[in-house]
Amino acid sequence: MKAILIFLLLALLQGCAVNPVTGREDFVLMSESDEIAMGRQSDLEVRKQYGVYESKHLQEYVNRVGQRLAANSHRPNLTYHFTVLDSPEVNAFALPGGYVYITRGILPYLGSEADLAAVLGHEIGHVTARHSVKQYTAATATQIGAELASIFVPEMNTQAGYSLINVSGNALLSGYGREHELEADKLGSEYLARTGYDPHAMIEVLSVLKNQEEFDKVLAREEHRQPRAYHGLFASHPDTDTRLQQVVNAASSLEASPHPVVGRRIYLQEIDGLTFGDSPAQGVVRNNEFLHAGLGIALNFPPDWVVKNTPKKLQAISPGADAAIELTLVEKYAGDPALYLLKRFSTQEATRIGASGLQGAMTQISPKAEAAAFVKDGNLFAITAVANSAQAFSGQRAEMEKAIYSFHSLSSAEKKLAQGLRISIRHAGPRDTFESLSKGSPFGKNATGYLRLLNEAYPNGEPRPGEEIKLVE
Ligand SMILES: [Zn+2]
Numbered sequence: 302m303k304a305i306l307i308f309l310l311l312a313l314l315q316g317c318a319v320n321p322v323t324g325r326e327d328f329v330l331m332s333e334s335d336e337i338a339m340g341r342q343s344d345l346e347v348r349k350q351y352g353v354y355e356s357k358h359l360q361e362y363v364n365r366v367g368q369r370l371a372a373n374s375h376r377p378n379l380t381y382h383f384t385v386l387d388s389p390e391v392n393a394f395a396l397p398g399g400y401v402y403i404t405r406g407i408l409p410y411l412g413s414e415a416d417l418a419a420v421l422g423h424e425i426g427h428v429t430a431r432h433s434v435k436q437y438t439a440a441t442a443t444q445i446g447a448e449l450a451s452i453f454v455p456e457m458n459t460q461a462g463y464s465l466i467n468v469s470g471n472a473l474l475s476g477y478g479r480e481h482e483l484e485a486d487k488l489g490s491e492y493l494a495r496t497g498y499d500p501h502a503m504i505e506v507l508s509v510l511k512n513q514e515e516f517d518k519v520l521a522r523e524e525h526r527q528p529r530a531y532h533g534l535f536a537s538h539p540d541t542d543t544r545l546q547q548v549v550n551a552a553s554s555l556e557a558s559p560h561p562v563v564g565r566r567i568y569l570q571e572i573d574g575l576t577f578g579d580s581p582a583q584g585v586v587r588n589n590e591f592l593h594a595g596l597g598i599a600l601n602f603p604p605d606w607v608v609k610n611t612p613k614k615l616q617a618i619s620p621g622a623d624a625a626i627e628l629t630l631v632e633k634y635a636g637d638p639a640l641y642l643l644k645r646f647s648t649q650e651a652t653r654i655g656a657s658g659l660q661g662a663m664t665q666i667s668p669k670a671e672a673a674a675f676v677k678d679g680n681l682f683a684i685t686a687v688a689n690s691a692q693a694f695s696g697q698r699a700e701m702e703k704a705i706y707s708f709h710s711l712s713s714a715e716k717k718l719a720q721g722l723r724i725s726i727r728h729a730g731p732r733d734t735f736e737s738l739s740k741g742s743p744f745g746k747n748a749t750g751y752l753r754l755l756n757e758a759y760p761n762g763e764p765r766p767g768e769e770i771k772l773v774e
Pocket residue numbers: 423427476477482485532533
């Protein structure tokens with residue numbers, strides 16, 4: 302028995318150890334078929350968690366660009382999948398086995414097909430160098446005893462039985478560390494060159510994303526949210542990063558095309574009309590007011606609270622992180638909101654309340670929590686206000702109840718706001734400046750900076766007359 306066990310362990314360690322990029326043997330615990338199975342399983346989770354952006358045309362375009370690069374990569378025989386996720390975050394990431402994702406939030410900051418190819422090429426580099434597999438191996442190698450025990454349990458005999466997102470989801474989204482990121486940049490540059498793009502697009506795109514990151518740190522503080530940062534960025538600016546310059550220059554001296562493809566025109570056409578910022582389907586947040594066009598409702602959260610709007614829930618956290626307000630939807634509930642509360646929270650009494658013409662009810666759940674419910678158009682909306690102590694609850698009760706009572710049907714002005722924002726491509730006129738173009742913009746005092754960032758003119762460039770530029774409307 303012991304001999305079989307050791308044999309299996311050795312087979313597991315050696316059967317799959319050649320790195321496709323270096324040709325050398327790696328300490329990797331996974332065969333290619335396990336890698337693909339794991340990617341496929343995690344792909345379902347990613348799609349569920351983020352949602353897929355609804356534009357067949359754009360999905361096909363991104364896939365076409367990605368497939369051309371993948372065919373020129375170190376693992377051309379792998380089946381690749383490229384997906385645009387419906388997320389305002391600025392990011393891209395790859396799962397093992399050839400699953401590559403790019404958010405719609407990163408697309409407005411790219412200026413051409415070559416830029417898009419640079420982001421996808423970097424992610425293909427993570428796949429071909431098997432970075433996420435290595436990350437996974439590092440996380441599981443310490444538990445090798447447990448893994449061995451499970452080898453004899455039939456349904457657990459493949460690593461794909463474990464969720465990759467749970468083990469190394471952090472690395473997927475936040476990057477793999479300096480060395481792996483630089484290797485992905487190097488590989489991506491090579492794939493760009495072999496596909497007919499200028500590998501310097503890698504430096505260009507990282508520079509734009511670095512500027513975006515710096516700018517967004519300031520905005521995020523003002524808007525009380527997490528900054529939107531691309532995972533592959535490091536402390537030094539890409540323009541002056543000597544190691545990055547080295548790997549990109551090496552790629553261009555090897556196989557650069559004399560007439561590299563830029564593809565600005567086609568790229569801008571593809572992203573014309575793209576959703577920018579919050580998705581109207583998930584509801585938008587403007588100055589801490591949540592507006593949902595489809596449900597026809599709005600709610601004002603306290604001004605300095607952090608609002609988190611995910612497909613799963615809508616939540617606002619107090620500045621001291623000691624209290625939260627959460628809005629949840631119970632579909633197709635036309636009954637009495639008071640009865641709902643009594644049953645849901647097992648409380649003895651509920652008070653009827655009215656907010657902006659909507660009938661609702663409220664109940665005290667405990668010394669540190671209360672809940673309200675409103676029925677509108679056959680849906681029930683439950684709002685809970687919770688603190689982590691009775692003291693924190695009473696200190697913030699007035700503010701939380703103000704938010705509860707602010708629940709209302711959308712006004713016609715709010716309906717327009719709730720439609721969300723879109724990218725619009727225009728030709729710059731002879732007198733246009735980014736300052737003049739940003740008049741009436743939804744970004745207020747930060748509008749000029751935003752427009753410059755979106756048009757690769759940050760921090761002080763101006764549009765050239767006749768040039769195609771991106772606006773947000
Ligand atoms: Zn990366």
